[in-house]
Amino acid sequence: MRLPLVLLLVAWAAAAAAQDARRSGYADMGPALRAMQDDDAANPASLWVLEGSALWGARDGAAQRACADCHGAPETLQGVAGRYPAFDAKRASAVDLAGRIEECRTERQQAPPFGRETRPLLALEALVVRQSRGVPLAADPALAAVASVGETLWRQRIGQLDLSCAQCHDDRAGLRLGGTPIPQAHATAYPVYRLEWQGLGSLQRRLRNCMTGVRAAPYAYGSQEYLALEVYLARRSAGMPHEGPGVRP
């Protein structure tokens, strides 16, 4: 009884994937890199997950509270990462996962924020994201307005090379740039261990990378512009399974 149901589900997923022209960057990687991402024992992001697990249980700040004191085991956050960026009712704005962790840190733990792209923040982010593997990404409907700002930024030509994100990642995805395949830029695996960085980095770092690539002045980490782009990308990738923390060349 159960096996035919599973087969039916697999067939349905395969059919759905066949209709979906969207490709995760994972599909464009070589077999060695795909194996590296799939095997937790070989995926270097596991080192950040390990560090995140240690931080998860560590009491900190004036409140002397650990993540575990409120949330319990990290597994309770299963699927949560797929819902970010989300609408933060208290601030009436969008908040991404890193921002949410920082908010927890400053408000609940009453500790100084880690700061964007710092090792402990990425470690906690990697730990939370690992709990959402395979969960489809969901776009928060409350962020429609922010998503349209993000789409405007996505289509805006920037930098000395006068290129927009869309010109490469929508119009020329699948072609090559200097011998490297241009991916469709789906934000399905962040934070990623990028071989070029020899470390873990967030989506904002990746966006910064593209911005400096077209010789534009990058936005500041945590800025509203990056957030809007993250919201738009989440909408663009909605329904695709979360792979994070992934590996990318």
Place this chain on the structure above:
Amino acid sequence: MSARGLVSAPARVKRGEVFEVKTLVAHPMETGFRPGFDGRLIPRDIVTRMAVSLDGAELFAMEMSPAIAANPYVAFPMTLEKGGVLTVEWRGDNGFVAEARIAIAVA
């Protein structure tokens, strides 16, 4: 300091069966040949030795060089006659020490 090394292997293996042990250690592996933002060379900071021991007896050790990428990944095959605790220890520049262990049972 403690949460720096990872070692993965099957929890149970058959006697004499070849299985793979995979290790990862968080380390920048700074080569000593790269100039920093100020133009001066960044001093070398690498893992120099990785040693694997079973229940305290060293099985093998390897020397590591600046040509190895950050967060070194080392995998090796092995067999066991009886179960034990496999310990991997990394030592490096500036007093770097990391250790990870895993218990493997033999059926």
